[in-house]
Amino acid sequence: MSPNNDQQHxxxxxxQIRRCTICRDHLPLGPRPVIQAASSARLMIVGQAPGTKVHQTGIPWNDPSGDRLRRWLDLDRDSFYNPEHIAIMPMGLCYPGRGKSGDLPPRPECAPQWHPQVWPLLPNIGMTLLVGQYAQQRYLKGKPKTLTETVKAWRNWAPQYIPMPHPSPRNTLWLKKNPWFEEEVVPYIREYVHQHLGLESGKGR
Incomplete structure (x- = not known):
């Protein structure tokens, strides 16, 4: 398939995805699938599910978690939201609602329905960031039980997959307890970003 045909498909x-309503009855704010992709993208970000702010704006990672993620990648918003370079496809494409201790897990219907259809149309992805346990459980074989153990073993899957903690402000304590992540893993990701995405460094916001 030619690049033009890839992009058209x-x-x-x-x-089709943005019109999806397969789990409408389970979504307290209704369906609003959030996804970003182009056939030329070189980096994929697979996160958990949109929060309320992302649901309201329709812009992925448009919240404090996204601010930290962009700092990790050393990219400004314009670069981050350029689908020609970066694809963003969470495990659940719609806001799942609130539970007792935060947002509910991604809806289970979503990733099996759409991920296998999207991947063949993204032939240039060289690195996929797996943000949080739901993405890691789907994509990593031989994954340890805990997130910390999984992220520590990141070299087992690099560069194809990079397991990461969620950049939520709630994980600030985890980052303080595990400084090796920002000392070792983040520079490795940045090197890929700046070598393969044709973007200038030093633009993180």
Whole structure:
């Protein structure tokens, strides 16, 4: 398939995804699938599910977690939101609602329905950031039981997959207890970003 055909098929699929209502009855704010992709993208980010702010704006990672993620990647918002370079496809594409201790898990229908259809249309992805345990459980074979153990073993899957903690402000204590993540893993990711995405360094916001 030619690059133009890849992009045409991907655009058609993205239109279909954004009209998805398969778990509408379980979504307290209704469906609003959030996804970003182009066939030329070199980096994929697979997170958990949109929060309320992302649901309201329709912009992925448009919250304090996204601010930290962009600092980790050393990218400004314009670079981060350029689908020609970066694809963003969470495990659940819609806001799942609140539970007793935070947002509910991603809806289980979502990733099996859409991820296998999107991946063949993204032939240039060289690195996928797996943000949080739900993404890691789906994509990593031989994964340790805990998130900390999984992230510590990141070299087992690099560069294809990089397991990461969620950049939520709630994980600030984890980052303080595990300084090796920002000392070892973040520079490795940045090197890939700046070598393969054709973006200038030093633009993180």
């Amino acid at each position: 991907l655009d058609n699929l993205l239109d």
